[in-house]
Amino acid sequence: MADDKSNAAAYWKANLRLITGCLIVWALASYGCAILLRPLLAGISIGGTDLGFWFAQQGSILIFIGLIFFYAWKMNRLDKQFGLGE
Amino acid sequence: MSQFAINVLFVGGSFAIYIGIAIWAKAGSTKDFYVAGGGVHPITNGMAIGADWMSAASFISMAGIIASAGYGASTFLMGWTGGYVLLALLLAPYLRKFGKFTVPEFIGDRFYSKSARMVAVVCLIIASLTYVIGQMAGAGVAFSRFLEVDATTGLIIAAIVVFFYSVLGGMKGITYTQVAQYIVLIIAYTIPAVFISLQLTDNPIPPLGLFSDHSASGEPLLAKLNEVVTALGFNEYTAMVDNKLNMVLFTLSLMIGTAGLPHVIMRFFTVPKVADARWSAGWALVFIGLLYLTAPAVASMARLNLVTTIYPDMAAQVENYEDAAANPIAYADRPDWIRTWEETGLITFDDKNNDGNIQLYNGAADFSDRGWQGNELEVSNDILVLANPEIANLPGWVVGLIAAGGLAAALSTAAGLLLAISSAISHDLIKGAINPRITERGELRAARISMSVAIVVATYLGVNPPGFAAQVVALAFGIAAASLFPALMMGIFSKRINNKGAIAGMLSGLIFTLVYIFVYKGWFFIPDTNNLPDTEANWVMGISPLSIGSVGAILNFAVAYMVSSVTEEPPQEIQDLVESVRYPKGAGVAIDH
Numbered sequence: 001m002a003d004d005k006s007n008a009a010a011y012w013k014a015n016l017r018l019i020t021g022c023l024i025v026w027a028l029a030s031y032g033c034a035i036l037l038r039p040l041l042a043g044i045s046i047g048g049t050d051l052g053f054w055f056a057q058q059g060s061i062l063i064f065i066g067l068i069f070f071y072a073w074k075m076n077r078l079d080k081q082f083g084l085g086e
Numbered sequence: 087m088s089q090f091a092i093n094v095l096f097v098g099g100s101f102a103i104y105i106g107i108a109i110w111a112k113a114g115s116t117k118d119f120y121v122a123g124g125g126v127h128p129i130t131n132g133m134a135i136g137a138d139w140m141s142a143a144s145f146i147s148m149a150g151i152i153a154s155a156g157y158g159a160s161t162f163l164m165g166w167t168g169g170y171v172l173l174a175l176l177l178a179p180y181l182r183k184f185g186k187f188t189v190p191e192f193i194g195d196r197f198y199s200k201s202a203r204m205v206a207v208v209c210l211i212i213a214s215l216t217y218v219i220g221q222m223a224g225a226g227v228a229f230s231r232f233l234e235v236d237a238t239t240g241l242i243i244a245a246i247v248v249f250f251y252s253v254l255g256g257m258k259g260i261t262y263t264q265v266a267q268y269i270v271l272i273i274a275y276t277i278p279a280v281f282i283s284l285q286l287t288d289n290p291i292p293p294l295g296l297f298s299d300h301s302a303s304g305e306p307l308l309a310k311l312n313e314v315v316t317a318l319g320f321n322e323y324t325a326m327v328d329n330k331l332n333m334v335l336f337t338l339s340l341m342i343g344t345a346g347l348p349h350v351i352m353r354f355f356t357v358p359k360v361a362d363a364r365w366s367a368g369w370a371l372v373f374i375g376l377l378y379l380t381a382p383a384v385a386s387m388a389r390l391n392l393v394t395t396i397y398p399d400m401a402a403q404v405e406n407y408e409d410a411a412a413n414p415i416a417y418a419d420r421p422d423w424i425r426t427w428e429e430t431g432l433i434t435f436d437d438k439n440n441d442g443n444i445q446l447y448n449g450a451a452d453f454s455d456r457g458w459q460g461n462e463l464e465v466s467n468d469i470l471v472l473a474n475p476e477i478a479n480l481p482g483w484v485v486g487l488i489a490a491g492g493l494a495a496a497l498s499t500a501a502g503l504l505l506a507i508s509s510a511i512s513h514d515l516i517k518g519a520i521n522p523r524i525t526e527r528g529e530l531r532a533a534r535i536s537m538s539v540a541i542v543v544a545t546y547l548g549v550n551p552p553g554f555a556a557q558v559v560a561l562a563f564g565i566a567a568a569s570l571f572p573a574l575m576m577g578i579f580s581k582r583i584n585n586k587g588a589i590a591g592m593l594s595g596l597i598f599t600l601v602y603i604f605v606y607k608g609w610f611f612i613p614d615t616n617n618l619p620d621t622e623a624n625w626v627m628g629i630s631p632l633s634i635g636s637v638g639a640i641l642n643f644a645v646a647y648m649v650s651s652v653t654e655e656p657p658q659e660i661q662d663l664v665e666s667v668r669y670p671k672g673a674g675v676a677i678d679h
Contacts, residue, residue, distance in 0.1 A: 012668055019175050026171045030164045031334050038326060047297025048306020049324045056160035057152075057382040058293055061167045065371050068174045072364035075179070079361065084669045086359050 011082040018074055022067050029055060029063040089482050093232045096486035097493060100270050101247050104263045104497075108251030111259045116530050119256030120187040120509050126261055126356040132369025134261045135353045137268035137498035139166075139344075139370070140377055141217075142224025143559060145271060145495035150467030152385035153392075156323035159385075161333055165340025167371060167378050172345040172571075174367035178354040180578045180667045182363035187355065189348040189506075189570065190514040196577040198660055199585040203518060205592050207510045209569045210348045214503045215544070217347075217562040221500040222548025225493055231430055231472065232489035238549050244497060245545040252501045253537050260501045261356060267494035272376055274491020278474045278484055279380045282387045285478060292383035300390070302402045311390050314400050317407035318393065319451025323386065329628050339635035343563030346571030349499075349506040360670035388470050391477050395421060396446045396463070412456050414443045423476035432466040504544065508537035564603060564631075568595035568638025576646055581664045583646050584656045591646025599638035603631045 033041060038052025046054050079085030087095075113119040126134070144166065152159040184192050190210060194203025222241055229240020251259045276292070283295035287307055300307040312322045327333050344350065354363045394401040399410035417435060427433040435444065439459040447453060449461035472492060475484040512533035517524050524532065569592045576583045576591070583591075604610065606620040618624045620631065629637065655661075666672070 008665070008669060015668075022171070022175055026168065030168050030337060034160060034164060035327075035330055035333055035337070048299075048309035048312075049297075053157055053160075053308075053324045054297065056157060057163055058296070058379060060164050061371075061375050061378055064167050064171050065368065065375055067171055068364075068368040068371055071175055072361070072368055075364060076361050079670055084671045086361065086670050086672070 007082055008084065011078060011084055014078055014082075015075065018071065018078075022071050025063065026067060029060045034060050087482075089485060090234060092482045092486040093489045096483070096490040097233060100266075100490040100494060103266050104247060104251055107262045107266060108255045108259045111255045111262050113254070113256035113258045113530070116187075116513075116526055116533065118258045119530055119533050120355070120513065121352075122256075122258040122261045122356045124356060125358055128357055128362040128366035129369050130261070130265055131353060131357050131362070131366040132371075133268045133373050134264035134356075135350065135366065135370035136373035136377075137264040137271065137494070138353055138502040139350055139374060139499070140268075140271065140495055141499035142221050142228075142492065142496040144377065144381075145275065146224055146227070146471055146492055147468050149381045149384040149388065150470035152382055153389040153470055154467055156321070156386075157325060158327045158333070160382075161337045161340060163378055163382060165337045166344055167374060168337070169341040169344025170367055170371045170374070172341060173350070173354075174364055176575050177345060177351065177571075177578070178363045178367050179360045179670070181351060181574070182354050182357065183360050183667045183670055185355075188509050188513050189351050189574070190510055191518065192577065193570075193573055193588070194514070194518065196660065196663065197573075197583075197585045197588040198657070199589065200519060202573075202585060202589050202592070203514055205589060205596075206570065206573070207514045209565050209592070209596060210510045211507055213347065213562040213565045213570075214349060214506045215540075215547075217349075217559070218500050218503040218507075218540075218544045219547045220559065221496045221503070222544050225496040225500070226548060227468065228472070228489060228492040228496065232485075241545055241548050244493065244500075245541055245548075248497055248501050248504070249538065249541050252504055253534050253541075256533065256537075257352075257356060257505055260498075260505055261353075263501070264498045267498040268373060270487075270494040271491040271498075272373070274487040274494070275377050275384075275471070276380055277487065278478060278480055279384050279387075281480055281484075282391070282474065282478045283383060286387050286390065292387075293379040296383040296386060304403065307390070308386060311386055313404070313407060314390060314393050314397075317400070317411040318397075318446065319448035319453065321448075323389070329622065332622075332625075332628050332630055332633050335629055335633035335636045339563055339567050339633050339639075342571045342639055343567035343635055346566035346569075346574065347562070348510070348566075348570065349502040351574075352506055352509070353502070384471065384474065388474060388477065392465065393446065395477070396444050411447075414445055416442050417444055418442065420444065421477075423473055426476065427469050427473055430469075432469045434464045436460075436462055436464075438462055500544065504537055504540045507540045508533050511536035511540075561603065564599045564635035564638065565596060567635030568599040568642055572639050572642040572646065576643065578664065578667060580647075580650075581661045582655065583650045584653055586653050587646040587648075587650030590649040591642040591644075594645045595638040595642030598641050599634055602626075602634045602638075606631045 034052060034056035041051040044051040117123055148162055181192055186192060190203045190206035193206040225244040226237035226241040229235055230237040251263050279292040280290055283292040284290055286300060287295040287298040288301050289295040289298045300310045303310050308324055312324060315323055357363055357366055396414050397411060399413050404410045424433055439457060444463050445458045446463040447461055472488055475488055512529055516532050517529050573588050573592050605617045608615040622628060
């Protein structure tokens with residue numbers, strides 16, 4: 001029982017760490033590169049405009065899609081590793 | 087065949103498919119009705135979420151808003167997709183593991199409080215009902231433009247079709263019609279976009295065309311667009327937004343609002359396993375992304391097309407923009423699509439300087455040296471996508487497809503919202519509070535009756551839209567963001583938040599957000615009852631009423647945390663419940679305990 005408990009706690013901790021990492025990328029892509037950091041990226045041009053504009057209208061969406069699949073894949077591995085899957 | 091006949095064929099054909107699916111997928115139990123039996127494949131569910139999510143606003147209005155606001159409208163693109171990351175990481179898998187039918191049911195069980203459940207029911211009904219009005223109105227516009235019936239008749243036809251498949255099939259019927267509707271709407275959206283992208287950039291993939299060279303001038307498309315619009319006194323299309331705080335908070339409100347909307351969350355209850363809930367969020371965003379990556383391309387290309395239609399001298403390489411901008415077409419020579427849309431009142435022309443030409447420019451700029459006395463052509467944002475095939479001279483069947491696609495987007499979202507409303511009434515209000523001993527058959531009948539009533543109310547409000555129709559989206563997202571999302575997230579990630587904290591948090595987030603919106607938009611949206619003019623100078627710290635939902639959410643978290651920490655811990659069985667939703671092991675199909 002104690003083992004079960006510490007196993008479950010370790011699983012939850014690993015999940016929280018993964019969520020935090022993914023949300024940092026999520027925020028950096030949208031609030032960071034697309035809005036607040038856009039002036040810093042103005043020097044990098046892409047298709048007639050700057051990188052920040054690309055992040056705002058295309059890049060962030062692609063990153064969001066990648067993030068969800070990455071999280072799902074990682075979590076399925078965690079489920080198996082900790083024996084907590086269905 | 088006439089254009090009218092083609093439109094009838096496409097719209098009628100798609101409706102026949104939806105009705106066929108409804109008959110095939112009739113719901114036999116409450117489990118069928120609420121969660122489609124619980125055995126939907128994640129890819130199928132992803133597609134259904136896509137149609138559920140992409141409303142008349144996404145299909146009809148969004149590209150038009152981006153076309154006129156350029157970079158500033160990126161908030162919609164990021165906000166309405168980024169919310170899925172929050173759903174996939176923070177809510178969907180755990181709510182699926184919890185394994186009940188509705189969102190208020192989770193809030194009621196987790197916070198061991200009927201009052202909390204009722205607060206959630208009220209938030210759900212306000213958010214969903216205001217949202218559904220916009221869908222019905224959108225369906226009315228599509229009907230009146232393409233099928234030459236008046237908007238009211240169109241709305242009633244749409245309501246009958248929705249009634250048929252959602253009342254009969256519940257979530258099961260809705261799921262499979264939404265899959266069909268997704269296919270119709272995505273084809274309708276992308277085909278004209280591919281043609282326009284080919285015409286302007288020689289690139290058949292619109293999101294790539296957006297960052298390619300404009301064939302006629304040899305310049306990058308966006309650089310060309312910037313030059314063309316600044317020559318007419320508009321801001322650069324890609325210009326930075328000054329009020330960054332507001333842009334961040336608006337994007338955040340749309341994201342957490344998206345993650346907190348019950349009609350989307352419910353769709354995750356239909357898959358067999360917790361892992362499937364995670365995968366279906368990913369697939370949903372792939373299917374949504376197809377439209378959301380196409381929309382900014384459609385926006386910039388349609389804007390360029392519109393301007394160069396009026397100023398043909400600007401279409402190719404331009405030596406001197408000053409000269410090119412001085413030479414618009416004559417009103418008598420306007421293309422047919424402008425004539426057609428003038429009939430609907432969505433394009434209006436007013437020859438202010440009586441020279442017979444169309445001067446389209448930023449009315450706030452001063453071009454009196456060119457003899458211009460004001461902008462003469464008003465083009466509604468809503469027509470851009472619908473008029474796209476005509477602007478690009480595409481064949482009649484593409485126009486028919488757009489009509490069917492716009493209706494698919496409006497009806498699929500309406501059905502999802504109506505299901506969320508009816509399940510909150512039959513499951514949370516009737517079975518949860520008024521008559522807990524109701525039989526399965528009784529509850530199914532109650533669900534169907536409340537669905538029918540919701541359709542009648544939505545249709546009535548669609549025909550007689552209250553004055554606040556345009557503001558409803560802000561309201562729906564504000565409520566979902568400030569009340570439901572924080573309660574759901576804290577219910578999963580904190581064992582310490584108790585019933586008192588959750589209720590205090592939800593109410594303070596909700597009331598704060600509503601008051602801030604009402605102060606600027608009028609109390610209960612009654613015109614002229616606002617306390618302050620709705621302009622940036624009057625907003626607190628430059629935060630617009632549209633962006634306030636995220637501040638309300640932060641308040642909700644803070645109040646819930648403070649109240650919980652000075653009151654007692656939740657009982658042990660609630661802490662065990664929180665434990666159990668965190669681990670996928672032991673999840674059955676969504677069931678009614």
